[in-house]
Amino acid sequence: MYSKKIIILLILILLPNLANANTSxxxxxxxxxxxxxxxQNDESLVNGSKIFFGDTIISKEKSNAQIxxxxxxxxxxxxxxxxxxxxxxxxxxxxxxxxxxxxKSGTVKFITGQISKQNPDNLEVKVPSGVLGARGTEFIVLxxxxxxxxxxxxxxxxxxxxxxxxxxxxxxDGINSINITNPGYEAMVTN
Amino acid sequence: xxxxxxxxxxxxxxxTGNLFSSQITYEEILDNPSDLQLNLNxxxxxxxxxxxxxxxxxxxxxxxxxxxxxxxxxxxxxILIEMDSSxxxxxxxxxxxxxxxxxxxxxxxxxxxxxxxxxxKKEKQKSKWFAYLDLKYSHTEEDNISGVTKxxxxxxxxxxxxxxxxxxxxxxxxxxxxxxxxxxTLGKNINDTSSMFLNFGLDSNTINKKxxxxxxxxxSSVSYFKILGNHYLSPYFYWNRPNYRKQEDSNSKGVGIxxxxxINEKSNINYNLGFANTSYDNNLTFSTANESNSDVYSSFLRxxxxxxxxxxxxAKIILNRTETxxxxxxxxxxxxxILYSQIxxxxxxxxxxxxxxxxxxxxxxxxxxxxxRNDESLVTSISLExxINQILPVLKTLNKDNSIFYSFNLKQSxxxxxxANHDILRNFITFxxxxxxxxxxx
Numbered sequence: 001m002y003s004k005k006i007i008i009l010l011i012l013i014l015l016p017n018l019a020n021a022n023t024s025x026x027x028x029x030x031x032x033x034x035x036x037x038x039x040q041n042d043e044s045l046v047n048g049s050k051i052f053f054g055d056t057i058i059s060k061e062k063s064n065a066q067i068x069x070x071x072x073x074x075x076x077x078x079x080x081x082x083x084x085x086x087x088x089x090x091x092x093x094x095x096x097x098x099x100x101x102x103x104k105s106g107t108v109k110f111i112t113g114q115i116s117k118q119n120p121d122n123l124e125v126k127v128p129s130g131v132l133g134a135r136g137t138e139f140i141v142l143x144x145x146x147x148x149x150x151x152x153x154x155x156x157x158x159x160x161x162x163x164x165x166x167x168x169x170x171x172x173d174g175i176n177s178i179n180i181t182n183p184g185y186e187a188m189v190t191n
Numbered sequence: 192x193x194x195x196x197x198x199x200x201x202x203x204x205x206x207t208g209n210l211f212s213s214q215i216t217y218e219e220i221l222d223n224p225s226d227l228q229l230n231l232n233x234x235x236x237x238x239x240x241x242x243x244x245x246x247x248x249x250x251x252x253x254x255x256x257x258x259x260x261x262x263x264x265x266x267x268x269x270i271l272i273e274m275d276s277s278x279x280x281x282x283x284x285x286x287x288x289x290x291x292x293x294x295x296x297x298x299x300x301x302x303x304x305x306x307x308x309x310x311x312k313k314e315k316q317k318s319k320w321f322a323y324l325d326l327k328y329s330h331t332e333e334d335n336i337s338g339v340t341k342x343x344x345x346x347x348x349x350x351x352x353x354x355x356x357x358x359x360x361x362x363x364x365x366x367x368x369x370x371x372x373x374x375x376t377l378g379k380n381i382n383d384t385s386s387m388f389l390n391f392g393l394d395s396n397t398i399n400k401k402x403x404x405x406x407x408x409x410x411s412s413v414s415y416f417k418i419l420g421n422h423y424l425s426p427y428f429y430w431n432r433p434n435y436r437k438q439e440d441s442n443s444k445g446v447g448i449x450x451x452x453x454i455n456e457k458s459n460i461n462y463n464l465g466f467a468n469t470s471y472d473n474n475l476t477f478s479t480a481n482e483s484n485s486d487v488y489s490s491f492l493r494x495x496x497x498x499x500x501x502x503x504x505x506a507k508i509i510l511n512r513t514e515t516x517x518x519x520x521x522x523x524x525x526x527x528x529i530l531y532s533q534i535x536x537x538x539x540x541x542x543x544x545x546x547x548x549x550x551x552x553x554x555x556x557x558x559x560x561x562x563x564r565n566d567e568s569l570v571t572s573i574s575l576e577x578x579i580n581q582i583l584p585v586l587k588t589l590n591k592d593n594s595i596f597y598s599f600n601l602k603q604s605x606x607x608x609x610x611a612n613h614d615i616l617r618n619f620i621t622f623x624x625x626x627x628x629x630x631x632x633x
Binding site: 028029030031032034047048064066068070072074076111112113121137138152154155156157170179183184 | 217220221222223224225243244245247248251252255256271274275276277278279587593
């Protein structure tokens with residue numbers, strides 16, 4: 001009888017903390033907010049606003065934003081875009097972690113950071129038409145509608161003079177995978 | 192010129208702020224993502240330390256926050272050009288050119304940056320070589336390696352004799368062949384529409400039971416590739432030198448063209464014209480080996496139709512002529528082939544069926560004085576090939592760069608001949624693994 005009460009008490013104590021651990025974890029900041037940028041609570045986001053685990057970032061018409069994450073991943077949102085951070089686990093010492101973002105609509109440019117550098121498989125981009133395992137230095141994801149999403153590799157190119165490893169985008173919809181090695185080339189995921 | 196432009200841009204930032212201050216951390220940027228001076232210093236520091244991704248992200252952010260500042264855009268453009276990101280460069284140039292704040296002077300700077308890059312790229316492309324090495328292991332099982340006839344009999348001087356007694360040797364039917372091969376491919380981009388390839392290969396084939404037939408094969412080829420409108424032209428030359436144990440050695444040389452005409456998105460025509468010569472080495476053991484020397488004139492015309500982006504159908508007409516010193520070994524060969532291929536989640540599946548009719552010029556009198564040989568061969572194959580992690584996702588960690596390929600092939604060769612000696616059925620199963628190693632040659 002006592003043990004039951006203790007368990008219930010523990011659950012009551014731990015539950016808010018667990019919920020807090022997931023929802024209030026600071027994962028990045030808004031580096032630039034141009035126009036009308038909101039979160040899931042319809043709160044306006046401005047330059048320097050903090051981004052937390054589970055946040056949805058919405059850019060309205062004629063608006064765009066750049067989000068800087070703790071692992072140095074940088075996302076740039078185009079206008080009319082909705083993005084949710086479904087998972088962000090990052091160990092600043094080992095640089096290991098996992099990053100799952102969900103591009104519900106619009107256009108998001110990714111510049112990959114430490115999580116992807118450590119293990120490219122740990123960067124996952126969800127789009128309405130599926131899930132993309134994308135590895136690459138810089139790429140754009142366009143979620144046009146529920147049935148079609150496009151991914152474009154931006155760079156660096158094979159002729160870069162900066163000593164950078166040429167961009168390589170491997171896309172997978174869970175069954176098929178495609179490898180893009182030339183900047184400017186794109187792949188589509190359809191339902 | 193480009194260096195000078197970059198220097199001007201950097202001097203501008205140096206003069207307008209405390210550019211080279213102490214090391215700035217990413218955490219400081221998270222706290223002050225829109226501070227112009229701090230972020231410019233950070234972009235420069237990251238560029239110096241080789242972390243171009245953060246330089247670009249920072250300059251893009253500053254470009255968003257300070258859209259009227261053309262110097263930031265020029266700085267970003269210079270990095271993008273060096274990064275060889277044509278999509279971004281095009282977009283950036285278009286934005287700058289359409290910006291009413293862009294002065295004639297700035298436009299000149301942009302033009303200078305672009306023209307220098309083009310020149311540098313052209314120079315680089317001219318001399319670019321690329322190379323890769325394929326290491327292959329394959330294993331073939333065959334149920335009739337000695338070519339035992341369907342009737343188990345051989346025709347000899349007009350008499351049908353039981354096959355194994357012909358030369359009193361043990362006849363092996365089921366056997367395995369192990370192949371270890373290495374092939375080095377060197378390629379050079381001559382210009383935007385043409386390239387050339389050199390290939391050097393070495394195969395080592397070991398047969399398990401059969402006494403004859405083990406071999407090492409040295410091979411080489413050179414080919415040229417040229418795009419002329421919708422016509423892809425590819426002349427080639429090859430030379431092979433097989434070294435058989437307990438058999439005659441030979442060398443083959445071949446020359447030909449293998450061209451493809453693109454009709455539209457869905458269909459293309461591939462055609463080939465070739466000539467090959469095989470010369471055998473005479474020696475004490477094989478004093479008449481050169482009597483088997485042959486010249487082969489080959490041609491085919493193939494039509495490919497893409498049913499979808501994953502399914503292709505092909506039909507091929509084949510016409511060949513083989514000439515040797517012996518009339519009974521010279522023949523015309525004609526036929527057709529059909530091919531079906533489909534890209535599946537676990538690899539590319541191909542089904543191929545080739546029918547050939549071989550009509551020989553003369554009778555082989557020590558076999559038959561009345562029958563001139565005519566063969567009909569039907570070769571059917573099903574193959575599956577792809578990345579190893581397509582069939583075993585657990586191997587993804589082993590094949591991170593997608594450079595290990597598998598191949599699996601089932602083949603049946605059914606030859607029906609009016610001479611029992613050539614009436615042979617063979618079945619093959621082959622499994623192969625190839626590791627491709629990219630070698631950077633500049």
